[in-house]
Amino acid sequence: MLKIENGMCGMCAHFGEHHGGDELVQIRISHEAPEELVEECGNPEMENLHLKVTAVSSCDGYEPIREAG
Ligand code: SF4
Numbered sequence: 001m002l003k004i005e006n007g008m009c010g011m012c013a014h015f016g017e018h019h020g021g022d023e024l025v026q027i028r029i030s031h032e033a034p035e036e037l038v039e040e041c042g043n044p045e046m047e048n049l050h051l052k053v054t055a056v057s058s059c060d061g062y063e064p065i066r067e068a069g
Pocket residue numbers: 007008009010012013014015016041042043046053057058059060061062063
């Protein structure tokens with residue numbers, strides 16, 4: 001497993017934005033993601049390019065996920 005810190009794609013609101021799912025929720029809680037995990041970036045500036053990123057990638061378009069509750 002890879003350790004995910006704030007500022008990395010795994011903690012970004014745009015990481016796998018359009019399909020979500022339990023695996024992503026789990027990553028945000030545990031701050032860990034499988035090495036092989038790749039998700040599409042949903043940032044509007046990159047969306048048309050279908051950029052795929054790993055949980056430990058990052059860019060200046062990072063947006064922190066909104067905490068539930
Ligand atoms: S590439 Fe940038 S905008 Fe897309 S998920 Fe990663 S940090 Fe977020």
